[in-house]
Amino acid sequence: MIEIDVSTERGIAVVVPRGRLNMVAAKRLREALAEVVAGGTHRIVVDLGETTFLDSSGLGALVSGLKAARQAGGDLRVARPTPEVLAVFQLTNIDKVLRPRPDVASAFDV
Template identity: 50%
Template sequence: MTDYTISHPSPGAAVIAVTGTLNVVSARGFREAIGDAVDRAPGQRVVVDLAGVPTIDSSGLGALIGGLKAARAAGGDLRIAAANQQVITVLELTNLNRVLQPYPSVADGLGDAAGGPVAAESATAAGSAR
């Protein structure tokens, strides 16, 4: 099972920490988690923390690109952070690293949007909130 934890380190930012594989099984729930983060605060920077993601397939990539489009349509941005070498290799092979530049850490991905209190909520691959 793939889990998503959404935190809001500042009014202008959201972090989605993903734990588990991003694939055809989990992509729908992942898209919903990104959509929830974008809908709650349009115009914010959404950073997807991939430290807990061992592998990603084309469905996971599609969810990231869909999330990027949704975030930008709402006046914000989506960034990825802490990806392992397998994920980075997939991004490079598909040339998506040109659109989704991987940041070494969540703090780097947040950039000037970092700071402030953190509120968190969790969701599963099925997209249910806890």
């Protein structure tokens, strides 16, 4: 089971999925990101520092969140991917679209 924490500071939402981001958890992440955008926060950082696994469903949830944020005039960025998550990003070339940042603060230069 994944745990997803959401906090907002200075107009930027930080979403932290903890655990395995698989098919079951991806639905929860997709809903959390949609709620953030619907709530009026369009700049989002997904902190992947505590995400131990990522599959195609997890990638789909991130891309869905990116699309929603950009359609609302904002952006979604990722920070602190674990080596396992970074490997998936590189294998799928999604790291060209969702360029990982080393930490949350540098994602939007907070």
